[in-house]
Amino acid sequence: MGRFDHLATRPARGPADILRWKVLDPLTGKHGKPRRDAEPFVTPTRPWSRDLVLSGAPSLTWIGHASFLLSMGGTRALLDPVWRDAPGPLRRLVPPGIPLADLPSIDAVLLTHNHRDHFDTWTLERLGATPVYVAPLGHAALLRSVGATKIVELDWWQSATVGSLEITLVPARHWSMRAPWDRNDALWGGYLVRGPEGTAYHSGDTAFFDDFARIGERAGTIDWAMLPIGAYEPRWFMKPQHMNPDDAVEAYHLLGARNFVAMHWGTYQLTDEPPGEPPARTRALWAERKLPEASLWLLDVGETRALGR
Template sequence: MAHSSETVAELPAITADPASQLVSSSGSLFRKKRFYNHHTPQAMTVPGLFRLLGRYLFARPAVPAPIGPVPVPVHALTASQLLVPSVDTLYRLGHSTLLLKLNGEFWLTDPVFAKRASPLQWIGPKRFHEPPLMPEQLPALKGIIISHNHYDHLDEMSIKALASRCEQFYVPQGVGRKLQQWGVAAENITEFDWWQSVQVGGTQLVATPARHFSGRGLFDTDRSLWCSWVIRSPALSVFFSGDTGYFDGFKQIGEAYGPFDITCIETGAYDRDWPDVHMLPEQSLQAHLDLNGCYMLPIHNGTFDLALHDWFEPFERITALAAAQQVPLLMPQIGEPVQLSVPQYWYPWWRQHESELVGIIEAMGTD
């Protein structure tokens, strides 16, 4: 496997997936020890950087985080509760952390259970809500699937707590080195380039392209890869976007692996100043359509304040956009079970604080 860390074990079954031959796609670009997008995001200019700084200082959103004694409803979970459903089930644990029960096996995406998405737990974006359960309460995991190494997707505390509870970690190239530093055994890590896949029992995992970047400090920018994921069981096909800007890769993934029963698409932490690496809601919906998805689950929202929009804005915007396009959404509360065979009705739970939202929502509608 190209560009793989020499110290990270690889599963013999990992291959370039035949389905990727249906589109004119290739693996990631790697040169001079860095990974690159096929469509390079536009670099921010110096005037743009000063404009963005001014917005952060003087144009903060009215409601960047929820208010009230119980700002975000959370359904507390226990391991025994998770073991009960016999059907395929999804639980949104916050931000981009999803727990999937497929064929009776548990899979976890981008686990972040820390109080802050930050290298330091006394400063940085703080959670709006507690997790529905902590890592040590999770049942045994068949696998953990990671999209990239940013702090809101890869958390040291969570990985250390989960290392003994997870059979295998599935990560983009270069991420395995960090996991080993945190105590994960090399043989329990499998690294992927774009369009590579592995069959794990009845579940197929495919690392697919994304348009983003990586880094956890000043000197490791793009030293590891970023990706989206296709997760296919005999009964269901799920797409997990990780973080990404909009690009034509969604159409390629849809051609190779669609249709998808559920697309889990980032819809949050967006801004007009960085659309190349985080999609605006209109682009998130278009990505779902490009992928030939049925139900859409907006993720990357409702947990951390990472941008210059009100915390509830992603929910409101994607709800209106999806209604106009007749796209069925999944909008569960944190920890609420979603039966994937027959997804249930949802309601706009984020509107529970009417005094907080009503005037702002009306103002948004007049923009």
């Protein structure tokens, strides 16, 4: 039994569920192979704003998937950094938004959980021992193994300060596993990051749950909410662990956030929906609800936005 089994999403998914998804359902015609758009989809990219990022001005850059470079108050933080391009599910559809060699100095690395599309040891080894590594309980040994020396482990609602940033781990509806024998031995979560220019929220991987309202209440104002819109089909398998666009827009509403920053789409083909579907569905929902167009940030990979209230 894992240390955090009592907090893990239910129902848990295991080998029998993967067999049903990947083999049995296609054989019985319940669903086919992963769906594709009628036309090939290429994730939008653009050159990163080098001068803005290197200046240390408040900004947010989408590296791809759940990886961001966030700068506030002159402190730079990477969230769930993954630069690796690996065979299989982690074969990238698009290169990282900033080349690893071009990264400016990093003060903090924030990790939401130990799944390999969020916690990449190859990347962390190359980031080195200089940053402060912030992670949920149970990650210290893995971080030490990749050379990290300044490590802060947090429980839900605990906080740490790095430079000008106050970093708070908040709940998420998910689970953890690095190997078959360590399921839920490490905690998972999202982050509230408060800086002089405002408050950012990164949900990590999560299913929809009512605690979004509590996170919003305790945060006060959330200026930028980074929420996942992809990796959601087949729904019977993914609903306990990943949101779809409908869930993400409802989570944004419960959080009371000013801006919605879409993530967790277009970088890997992890699940059955086509890569272009998540942003299309999100745009349609936004228009249907008549929400302010400027508050929807469907960034291109590499796109940098200046931050300010």
